[in-house]
Amino acid sequence: MRKPANRATSKPRTQATAAGPAQTLFGGYPAPIKAKLLALRRLIFDTAKTTEGVGALQETLKWGQPSYLTVETGSGSTVRIDQVKPAANQVAVYFHCQTNLVETFRELYPELSYSGNRAILLDVKNKLPEAALRHCVALALTYHLRRKPDRGT
Template structure:
């Protein structure tokens, strides 16, 4: 995993401890999933809207993923996806047991067991979102 930019590190360091630990684990999961998902390539870690964000800058294969604490709810954090995609709609169909915020996020609790397999699949779908569209458009 590439070293973070100082601005990204500063955001992680500002999180409350339990949420920070979960977000750092989520960050590792995103990088690991990118590494093991065909067609994704290297991820770029940056800040978008003040949130740690992960872009497939090298291959343009996916939709940006952002992670952050949920400001309105202590001990909650989320994985955010572009709301103009059908990603969260797809995740709802695949994993109705997860908690969602509209068409833009999967909500998680710092005290809850992490649904790792489900999150890996959702992250992989987001990181390859444009690959699927290109393939479908080429038919």
Template sequence: MDRIYPPFQTPDVQAAFAAFPKTARPGLLALRRLIFDVAEEAQGVGPLAETLKWGQPAYLTPVTKSGSTLRLGTPKSGGIALYAHCQTTLISDFRSAFPETFAYEGNRAVLLAEDAPISDGPLRLLIAAALTYHL
């Protein structure tokens, strides 16, 4: 897992990525990169903190408190997942806008196949909405 950009913020997060199944790692790293890219471009987000929550890589906006936490993981059903806080409307709003584009796990996750292309389209909108949820 060399040449990860941006570098992992903690050894614990790096270990969490190393522990993911080898087949899931590229997609999760692509989601991670997209989260950092969106945070850099979104107005009012500020620096991201990368930490672990429930053993999963989590992304927070501790300086501005503009956003709701996003997490990355591998669901029991397989594939990869982008998790949002289940008490927000993030996933339900996203599902309303893109009902057929993705699979969903209740109000908590967008589910993707391990080999799904991580595009700059709809997922960028979800990430931006999460990182600016409290603005």
């Protein structure tokens, strides 16, 4: 009989399987799209690691798109990434459309391009606006933490 794994850690962890369904999906994109999506994937995992309260992310497919969920803590809203179809030169970071996330992002970062109330659009040939994206992803991954009512006051 094996001892149960010690789950107590002082640092939040992120996890992704090397050959999971999302990883398999990345191989089907044209090289420039794949490179941009993998850069976004790294940014999402790095942001989760450095954002208090997020915990481990689960990488999965939702609607056929690489998706990142805060299943360990339930702290945030799902973040998805994909190529914008039929545009061959754009990718998007998608957020739940029934939140106020994209509305908030528009106020904070009017220089970014958006699609309705659901996505930040990015040109494949342009450099990622990393600081803005990290902040937006952090806000999404902690969305439910800010939505919880105060207790005890």
